[in-house]
Amino acid sequence: xxxxxxxxxxxxxxxxxxxxxxxxxxxxxxxxxxxxxxxxxxxxxxxxxxxxxxxxxxxxxxxxxxxxxxxxxxxxxxxxxxxxxxxxxxxxxxxxxxxxxxxxxxxxxxxxxxxxxxxxxxxxxxxxxxxxxxxxxxxxxxxxxxxxxxxxxxxxxxxxxxxxxxxxxxxxxxxxxxxxxxxxxxxxxxxxxxxxxxxxxxxxxxxxxxxxxxxxxxxxxxx
Amino acid sequence: xxxxxxxxxxxxxxxxxxxxxxxxxxxxxxxxxxxxxxxxxxxxxxxxxxxxxxxxxxxxxxxxxxxxxxxxxxxxxxxxxxxxxxxxxxxxxxxxxxxxxxxxxxxxxxxxxxxxxxxxxxxxxxxxxxxxxxxxxxxxxxxxxxxxxxxxxxxxxxxxxxxxxxxxxxxxxxxxxxxxxxxxxxxxxxxxxxxxxxxxxxxxxxxxxxxxxxxxxxxxxxx
DNA sequence: CTTAAATTACTGACCGGTCAGTCAGTAAAG
DNA sequence: CTTTACTGACTGACCGGTCAGTAATTTAAG
Numbered sequence: 001x002x003x004x005x006x007x008x009x010x011x012x013x014x015x016x017x018x019x020x021x022x023x024x025x026x027x028x029x030x031x032x033x034x035x036x037x038x039x040x041x042x043x044x045x046x047x048x049x050x051x052x053x054x055x056x057x058x059x060x061x062x063x064x065x066x067x068x069x070x071x072x073x074x075x076x077x078x079x080x081x082x083x084x085x086x087x088x089x090x091x092x093x094x095x096x097x098x099x100x101x102x103x104x105x106x107x108x109x110x111x112x113x114x115x116x117x118x119x120x121x122x123x124x125x126x127x128x129x130x131x132x133x134x135x136x137x138x139x140x141x142x143x144x145x146x147x148x149x150x151x152x153x154x155x156x157x158x159x160x161x162x163x164x165x166x167x168x169x170x171x172x173x174x175x176x177x178x179x180x181x182x183x184x185x186x187x188x189x190x191x192x193x194x195x196x197x198x199x200x201x202x203x204x205x206x207x208x209x210x211x212x213x214x215x216x217x218x219x220x221x222x223x
Numbered sequence: 224x225x226x227x228x229x230x231x232x233x234x235x236x237x238x239x240x241x242x243x244x245x246x247x248x249x250x251x252x253x254x255x256x257x258x259x260x261x262x263x264x265x266x267x268x269x270x271x272x273x274x275x276x277x278x279x280x281x282x283x284x285x286x287x288x289x290x291x292x293x294x295x296x297x298x299x300x301x302x303x304x305x306x307x308x309x310x311x312x313x314x315x316x317x318x319x320x321x322x323x324x325x326x327x328x329x330x331x332x333x334x335x336x337x338x339x340x341x342x343x344x345x346x347x348x349x350x351x352x353x354x355x356x357x358x359x360x361x362x363x364x365x366x367x368x369x370x371x372x373x374x375x376x377x378x379x380x381x382x383x384x385x386x387x388x389x390x391x392x393x394x395x396x397x398x399x400x401x402x403x404x405x406x407x408x409x410x411x412x413x414x415x416x417x418x419x420x421x422x423x424x425x426x427x428x429x430x431x432x433x434x435x436x437x438x439x440x441x442x443x444x445x446x
Numbered sequence: 447c448t449t450a451a452a453t454t455a456c457t458g459a460c461c462g463g464t465c466a467g468t469c470a471g472t473a474a475a476g
Numbered sequence: 477c478t479t480t481a482c483t484g485a486c487t488g489a490c491c492g493g494t495c496a497g498t499a500a501t502t503t504a505a506g
């Protein structure tokens with residue numbers, strides 16, 4: 001990390017830290033105002049540099065957007081997968097750990113704005129949306145699908161349509177993040193403690209998955 | 224409606240239909256591209272008029288945005304409340320009817336893009352967000368809260384923290400709408416049949432609310 | 447009836463501010 | 477001196493908003 005052959009002068013240190021500083025500033029403003037409504041001057045000012053500096057590190061505003069998505073959230077997914085791989089408890093414990101861990105690593109941090117940003121701009125940047133889908137959504141989905149399947153295989157959960165249920169499991173989590181960056185700041189009356197929200201979601205979910213429940217869903221798509 | 228003193232010439236008919244045509248075009252483009260990225264020329268072209276016509280009916284781009292929100296979704300809320308008021312079945316039936324009716328009246332129609340639009344732009348238009356909160360979110364919340372409370376009072380549901388649970392009930396519904404206007408069009412692999420999605424949500428929910436379930440949520444906020 | 451005047455609904459060229467992107471210049475470090 | 481990291485004035489395209497003009501229709505006069 002600090003070999004003597006690489007003199008850690010303050011100027012060089014800045015050079016290396018710049019991209020992170022710029023993407024961090026861009027992430028904050030993109031999530032707050034949206035991509036189109038954010039000016040590069042504002043991003044530069046927030047990072048304490050001038051607009052020209054942005055173009056030393058990124059080719060265009062769109063390239064900056066791509067970098068924001070790429071470098072912000074993919075590392076967090078790695079950690080989630082590592083946690084799931086070495087988990088040893090019950091499927092319910094794993095599911096609970098996934099939800100709470102997501103809140104600690106993504107939801108409650110500066111990364112919490114990424115889902116809202118991606119939702120808002122997916123239509124304008126299909127290739128970034130595709131990247132996000134393949135590297136974030138698919139992997140997150142897979143984590144939950146595996147947990148559900150494990151619980152069903154062990155008899156801990158009743159059989160459900162896993163491919164559909166996974167969306168229902170993830171949706172409240174995503175909405176929590178989106179809410180905090182959209183209507184939450186404006187109308188905060190209903191913004192409860194995120195922990196309690198997640199615990200309630202988990203509680204309803206685990207009980208909804210208990211074996212022996214009678215299905216309320218029509219079996220076939222006859223009607 | 225058709226008194227002889229008001230000649231229903233094609234020109235006058237257009238005059239009365241224009242605002243709807245313009246807000247419909249604006250809604251489609253706002254939800255697809257976002258407010259800032261949508262040009263007034265495009266809205267006018269989609270409605271088959273020139274840009275100047277927009278300013279015969281709306282003072283500014285922002286006023287058009289407000290009109291889109293106001294006139295699009297509030298009437299749909301009226302219908303939802305009417306349905307709930309005259310409902311006579313069980314609380315579970317009411318909840319199910321609310322979910323499916325929402326899909327028919329809002330989710331599957333052109334109004335389905337409103338949630339995504341509002342989420343994206345709430346930060347830039349606090350007063351519109353406040354209006355949306357007071358006239359759409361609060362009222363929708365209230366419908367679900369009442370249904371939950373009715374079920375708990377009758378013993379049909381176990382006691383839960385209704386003010387938190389309502390968010391968990393609504394979140395998957397909102398995410399369904401948001402998804403269809405964000406990453407859905409880009410990466411459609413996971414976009415299942417909305418009916419099955421809602422039925423699965425309802426199935427998990429009703430079973431999660433059954434009396435006799437043991438709570439997995441910590442009782443107090445001690446930690 | 448004919449036809450001129452007035453009104454209505456709409457047009458599209460134009461203006462001015464804004465902002466992504468450029469580049470000649472500066473100053474600190476080596 | 478050269479190199480490196482950065483600056484900020486500048487430019488040109490774009491877009492929200494304006495308004496003089498036009499065509500369709502109605503009304504009124506001859």
